[in-house]
Amino acid sequence: MKRLGSIFLVSLLSGAITLGAYKFFIEPKNGSTITVAPNYARNVSLGSENINFTDAAESTIHSVVHVKNMTNQRIYRDPLEFIFGMRGGTERQMQVGTGSGVIISEDGYIVTNNHVIDNASELEVTLNNNKSYKAKLIGTDSKMDIALIKIDADEKLPYIIFGDSESVKVGEWVLAVGNPYNLTSTVTAGIISAKARDLSNEGLQSFIQTDAAVNPGNSGGALVNTRGELIGINTMISSPTGSYTGYSFAVPSNITRKIIEDLMQFGNVQRGILGVEGRELNSTFAEEIGSKQSRGFYIEGVTKKSGAEKAGLKSGDVIIELDNKKINGFSELTSYINTKRPDEVVNVTVIRDGNEKTIPVKLTKKELLIYEFNGVEFEDISSNDKKQFKIDSGVKIKSVNNEEIIDYATELEGSIILSVDGRKVDDIEKLTRYLKSKKSPKSQYRIITKKGQLIQAIF
Numbered sequence: 001m002k003r004l005g006s007i008f009l010v011s012l013l014s015g016a017i018t019l020g021a022y023k024f025f026i027e028p029k030n031g032s033t034i035t036v037a038p039n040y041a042r043n044v045s046l047g048s049e050n051i052n053f054t055d056a057a058e059s060t061i062h063s064v065v066h067v068k069n070m071t072n073q074r075i076y077r078d079p080l081e082f083i084f085g086m087r088g089g090t091e092r093q094m095q096v097g098t099g100s101g102v103i104i105s106e107d108g109y110i111v112t113n114n115h116v117i118d119n120a121s122e123l124e125v126t127l128n129n130n131k132s133y134k135a136k137l138i139g140t141d142s143k144m145d146i147a148l149i150k151i152d153a154d155e156k157l158p159y160i161i162f163g164d165s166e167s168v169k170v171g172e173w174v175l176a177v178g179n180p181y182n183l184t185s186t187v188t189a190g191i192i193s194a195k196a197r198d199l200s201n202e203g204l205q206s207f208i209q210t211d212a213a214v215n216p217g218n219s220g221g222a223l224v225n226t227r228g229e230l231i232g233i234n235t236m237i238s239s240p241t242g243s244y245t246g247y248s249f250a251v252p253s254n255i256t257r258k259i260i261e262d263l264m265q266f267g268n269v270q271r272g273i274l275g276v277e278g279r280e281l282n283s284t285f286a287e288e289i290g291s292k293q294s295r296g297f298y299i300e301g302v303t304k305k306s307g308a309e310k311a312g313l314k315s316g317d318v319i320i321e322l323d324n325k326k327i328n329g330f331s332e333l334t335s336y337i338n339t340k341r342p343d344e345v346v347n348v349t350v351i352r353d354g355n356e357k358t359i360p361v362k363l364t365k366k367e368l369l370i371y372e373f374n375g376v377e378f379e380d381i382s383s384n385d386k387k388q389f390k391i392d393s394g395v396k397i398k399s400v401n402n403e404e405i406i407d408y409a410t411e412l413e414g415s416i417i418l419s420v421d422g423r424k425v426d427d428i429e430k431l432t433r434y435l436k437s438k439k440s441p442k443s444q445y446r447i448i449t450k451k452g453q454l455i456q457a458i459f
Contacts, residue, residue, distance in 0.1 A: 053173075056225070060187075063102060063128075064185070065126060065128070066126040067101045067220060068098055068123070068124040070094055070095070070096050071094070071095050071120060097116070099112060099115075099117075099178075099218075100217065102221065108157055111233060113235055114145045114147045126184075136149065138263055139263035139268065144269075144338070145236075160224065160228070161228075163224070163229030163230055163231045165252035168208070170194060173225070174225060175222075176188045176221065177224065180218045186218075190213070193211050196329075196331045196335050198330070206255070207250060208223065209247050209249055210248055215237070221233070232250030235250055254339045270341045272341050272365070274306070274333070275308035277299070278299045278330070280296075280330055281297065285298070296318040297329060297330055297333050299316065299318070301315055305369060308348075317351070319349070322346055322347070323336070323347050324347070344363050346361050347360050348360070348361050373435050375400070376402055377399045378398060378428050378432070391416070394448075395425050395431050396416050408457075412457070415449045417431070417447055418446045419446040444456060
């Protein structure tokens with residue numbers, strides 16, 4: 001019996017060897033082959049099963065709150081009352097808007113979006129355990145759409161630890177936590193699709209872009225990494241319908257942290273300015289100006305009295321690094337500068353005349369800078385200007401040297417520009433950027449004079 005088993009085994013092996021030899025040496029090739037790539041998959045963890053989403057969600061979900069914004073709105077029963085300013089037929093109605101917020105300290109400081117709490121008559125915060133508290137506004141930064149509010153709870157609150165948004169990478173897994181459509185404690189997952197994204201095309205924004213599902217109500221909520229660290233505040237979506245169909249955007253945590261620290265310490269945002277104007281360098285523009293450099297920020301002008309001017313930065317320099325961080329365009333430049341305060345020193349590496357040079361630049365306080373265009377110098381308005389003229393934005397005319405309007409200098413100097421060519425004027429950066437992008441040097445300005453009169457002027 002043992003002998004028969006041995007013979008069977010030998011026969012089986014012989015058959016296998018014969019069949020293999022036929023397949024390899026004799027069977028004709030038909031010209032079609034399947035190439036198997038080397039197995040690199042073991043080095044790339046793409047599956048969600050390889051990432052601990054549950055720990056990140058559990059450590060985050062209790063620190064994200066529901067924010068209610070109650071606004072007292074005047075309701076007109078008759079449309080003519082609104083058009084002609086008639087009285088007697090109006091009434092006030094409480095309207096409620098909702099969003100999300102992130103607890104950042106155990107004593108109740110909460111960061112959210114400015115648009116979530118804008119114009120609120122009353123703020124209410126509901127925790128994940130369904131406890132509700134009245135909240136007070138600490139401060140806002142409308143430019144970056146960040147607001148800081150606070151509640152006085154009867155317990156120590158769970159809070160999220162800040163992560164380093166500068167170190168996150170495209171393709172990294174992230175979670176969005178918030179309250180879309182009033183559905184509390186909602187967690188969605190996605191990857192970082194891009195960094196330093198500017199949706200305004202003005203180089204002033206620097207969002208983290210992700211494909212995690214974010215919908216109305218998620219605004220002000222947390223964008224966290226797989227360790228549960230805060231890397232962004234969800235702010236807006238890009239969608240043709242108003243709901244999630246594409247990408248969402250978050251203010252990076254490094255910028256957010258700097259803003260809220262300023263609001264806590266100073267009561268307002270301390271914005272440091274490098275003091276350069278220009279455009280992103282690419283191959284087409286590089287060919288136009290005869291530059292061998294195809295990436296970086298090309299300086300077209302330097303602001304008067306700025307740190308850049310004092311340090312010796314010049315028109316024609318190409319900024320390629322800030323403190324050893326590579327710079328490809330204005331959004332990356334502003335993203336880094338927005339994490340700094342006035343009087344901090346930044347090492348600026350530029351290409352000048354084909355040579356690389358690093359220049360230390362002390363950042364200037366934004367309010368101290370003066371911008372000039374077409375013989376008119378501008379400066380930002382102060383908080384006193386806002387109170388005096390009852391406005392929330394604008395740019396002040398500091399001096400007039402334009403010969404065409406020099407006769408009106410006395411009246412114009414100290415006046416405030418509210419709009420230009422029908423565009424609302426928010427600050428100097430947007431105003432000068434718009435003016436320099438125009439083909440015509442003249443514009444129509446809507447101005448409020450020192451005496452409080454509204455006038456139109458063309459210059």
